[in-house]
Amino acid sequence: MKQFYDVIVVGAGPAGSTAARVAAENGATVLMLEKDREVGIPVRCAEAVGERGILKVVKIKPEWISTKIKAVRLFAPNGAMISVQHDDIGYVLDRKRFDYDLAMMAAKQGVDVMTRAYAYGLLEKDGFVAGVKFRHLNYDYQIGAKLVVGADGLESRVGRWAGLKTHLKLQDIETCAQMTLTNLDLSSSHCDFYFSKQWAPGGYVWVFPKNKNSANVGLGISGEHAAYKAPIEYLREFIETHFSGASALTTVAGGVPCAPLMEKIVANGLMLVGDAAHQANPISGGGIVTGMIAAKIAGEVAARAVNENNVTEKRLTEYSKLWEKNGGNVHRRAYRLKEAVYKLSDHDLNRTAASLLKKTPEKHTIVNIFKTALMQHPKLIPDVLKVFLG
Amino acid sequence: MIALKMDLCDFCGSCVSVCLEDAIELFEARLEIDHDKCTECLRCIKVCPFRALEVKQ
Numbered sequence A: 001m002k003q004f005y006d007v008i009v010v011g012a013g014p015a016g017s018t019a020a021r022v023a024a025e026n027g028a029t030v031l032m033l034e035k036d037r038e039v040g041i042p043v044r045c046a047e048a049v050g051e052r053g054i055l056k057v058v059k060i061k062p063e064w065i066s067t068k069i070k071a072v073r074l075f076a077p078n079g080a081m082i083s084v085q086h087d088d089i090g091y092v093l094d095r096k097r098f099d100y101d102l103a104m105m106a107a108k109q110g111v112d113v114m115t116r117a118y119a120y121g122l123l124e125k126d127g128f129v130a131g132v133k134f135r136h137l138n139y140d141y142q143i144g145a146k147l148v149v150g151a152d153g154l155e156s157r158v159g160r161w162a163g164l165k166t167h168l169k170l171q172d173i174e175t176c177a178q179m180t181l182t183n184l185d186l187s188s189s190h191c192d193f194y195f196s197k198q199w200a201p202g203g204y205v206w207v208f209p210k211n212k213n214s215a216n217v218g219l220g221i222s223g224e225h226a227a228y229k230a231p232i233e234y235l236r237e238f239i240e241t242h243f244s245g246a247s248a249l250t251t252v253a254g255g256v257p258c259a260p261l262m263e264k265i266v267a268n269g270l271m272l273v274g275d276a277a278h279q280a281n282p283i284s285g286g287g288i289v290t291g292m293i294a295a296k297i298a299g300e301v302a303a304r305a306v307n308e309n310n311v312t313e314k315r316l317t318e319y320s321k322l323w324e325k326n327g328g329n330v331h332r333r334a335y336r337l338k339e340a341v342y343k344l345s346d347h348d349l350n351r352t353a354a355s356l357l358k359k360t361p362e363k364h365t366i367v368n369i370f371k372t373a374l375m376q377h378p379k380l381i382p383d384v385l386k387v388f389l390g
Numbered sequence B: 001m002i003a004l005k006m007d008l009c010d011f012c013g014s015c016v017s018v019c020l021e022d023a024i025e026l027f028e029a030r031l032e033i034d035h036d037k038c039t040e041c042l043r044c045i046k047v048c049p050f051r052a053l054e055v056k057q
């Protein structure tokens, strides 16, 4: 470890490892800190990504893939099933391997990576973030840096320490429980989603296959609803009814920011990326790709900014502006859609499914499904089109 | 006072993300609440996926 770095990245999830790697590739000296004993675990994630998105940031290695997804099925509250026609291939990843490899790729580019390194504060100088205070094993360190990147996930505090407002409203967190079940009898080529107030109010249940016998089965509900009944209780009931007798190889809790775009994700000497910057798609909760895309931009801008010795908030807005340009509109529309879709009653959803089932299967595109669901809210239809057609 | 049920906590950080006072410290397998900072707004209890937080007298 050096006494001073161009960039210190806090958190070694997909966003942190990507920002660190890209900054190093572009000439910066980088230190990445991870509080846990091992990069990649625990996996608090259903592990699904679209091929088109992930290819924008990284070449996919075969060993990262658990299953290739060819179809998506949606279940209405009454059990009616709609097969969705879409042209993007999806993957259920092996995130243990994926996260681990992303950190390794960063290390190969010269990033110093430390595990069991818990960041607990920032160094400050003349109104600039100037480094990180952290504890590694039994020792406290204060390491200086020109720029700090907060990639510390849902539980992010780095932004708060620099005065940014990063806490989530209750309606803007999906609080989740997931089990990886085995001894199932599945077709391993489709991802299933269940929508119903009974199973997941203000959210959905997912069943994403890991292979023919195992799947990530989990759900997220709006933080507003969790006060009355916890996600783990909903999940137990769902599994009891749909997969009774299955064995659970993992049981995890988690949360996803499903929030409006954050007002500010940069400050003097500081950038936030990934879940720490609330970059997950607010309607799907997918945050792997969006966070990595933002992190790639952040890494590039970081390297340029430290090279110019200019890390003012103003200079760093190049990052927030590019991220906005890339994903801002989709994010805003997805948030509006989330608000509308989660207002639909189970009755509305059943009616939607019934009217879709009257149409030929080729008409079951995501766009048509949302269009039909939102007939009660026709003003939102143009938003739907733009979210899904880019 | 907000108290943690250690046996239930999964250390996922949902509580930290909604805390308005930055009163929760999350380690790999340990959670600490700073009772001087905590205002007992109960937001952390509400979002906990496993109901691992409770009010204790």
Ligand SMILES: Cc1cc2nc3c(=O)[nH]c(=O)nc-3n(C[C@H](O)[C@H](O)[C@H](O)COP(=O)(O)OP(=O)(O)OC[C@H]3O[C@@H](n4cnc5c(N)ncnc54)[C@H](O)[C@@H]3O)c2cc1C
Pocket: A010, A011, A012, A013, A014, A015, A016, A033, A034, A035, A036, A044, A045, A046, A047, A048, A049, A117, A118, A119, A120, A151, A152, A153, A154, A155, A156, A176, A177, A178, A218, A253, A254, A255, A256, A273, A274, A275, A276, A280, A285, A286, A287, A288, A289, A291
């Ligand atoms: C149940 C569930 C299912 C999901 N399913 C999907 C899905 O199918 N597809 C998808 O795209 N997304 C999914 N997501 C969202 C996705 O997991 C996140 O968006 C993604 O992991 C964010 O990446 P990140 O790098 O920003 O943060 P993280 O992956 O959370 O990484 C943050 C890292 O920072 C470390 N850290 C935190 N604080 C400190 C500190 N003080 N010091 C040092 N290190 C610290 C943490 O230990 C962690 O390793 C899901 C989320 C949940 C909870």
